[in-house]
Amino acid sequence: MKTIIAMFVFLGSVFASELPEEFDRLLYDKGEKVFENKCMECHQKSMPIPLLMKNFIEENNKLLNLKAPTGNEISFRLKQQIGSRDDMEFHLHQTEDFLKDYLYNPDLSKTICLEGVIRHFEVMPSMKGKISEEEISKVNHFLYFLEGFNGVNKFYHDETKF
Numbered sequence: 001m002k003t004i005i006a007m008f009v010f011l012g013s014v015f016a017s018e019l020p021e022e023f024d025r026l027l028y029d030k031g032e033k034v035f036e037n038k039c040m041e042c043h044q045k046s047m048p049i050p051l052l053m054k055n056f057i058e059e060n061n062k063l064l065n066l067k068a069p070t071g072n073e074i075s076f077r078l079k080q081q082i083g084s085r086d087d088m089e090f091h092l093h094q095t096e097d098f099l100k101d102y103l104y105n106p107d108l109s110k111t112i113c114l115e116g117v118i119r120h121f122e123v124m125p126s127m128k129g130k131i132s133e134e135e136i137s138k139v140n141h142f143l144y145f146l147e148g149f150n151g152v153n154k155f156y157h158d159e160t161k162f
């Protein structure tokens with residue numbers, strides 16, 4: 001029995017140590033609330049990427065009829081297209097700056113999304129006056145870690161994919 005407990009403690013610490021030190025659970029949860037309150041009117045939180053690709057590329061968005069790219073798609077593209085992943089702390093600032101700019105001044109010429117995805121949508125309305133910089137900072141933390149780090153959340157992640 002003792003060995004089993006010891007094993008779980010050991011495994012627990014291995015999994016815990018996989019989380020990047022930049023990850024802040026409290027901030028993530030607050031960001032998720034912002035996303036639920038201010039973004040989910042249009043953006044779904046997370047859907048499997050193969051299903052999304054089928055919807056957008058093969059079915060012309062008729063399968064899911066989405067109003068906007070999903071949170072996990074944005075999470076993936078944000079980290080892939082913005083700044084440099086070498087230094088996560090700095091990268092988080094870079095994605096935050098992008099979000100601040102995009103949410104206040106959306107413009108499809110700045111898009112980080114795939115052409116095959118974005119062509120289904122009109123530009124999103126500006127959120128000037130509807131979301132504070134502090135809330136964007138929180139939602140950035142949520143979106144950054146939504147997809148890509150095992151153990152961070154209950155959705156879907158594969159670190160090798162970004």
Ligand code: HEC
Pocket residue numbers: 034035038039040041042043067068069074099102103106107108110111112113118121122123124125127131139
């Ligand atoms: C009224 C609907 C609506 C709301 C509310 C909304 N969005 Fe969007 N969003 C869209 C649509 C439509 C697109 C795709 C067109 C575009 O990129 O502008 C989009 C695209 C985006 C993109 C990708 C931009 C790009 O093209 O690369 C980001 C990032 C984003 N939204 C973040 C958010 C966040 C964060 C919130 C909440 C704080 C939010 N949106 C609220 C409709 C909305």
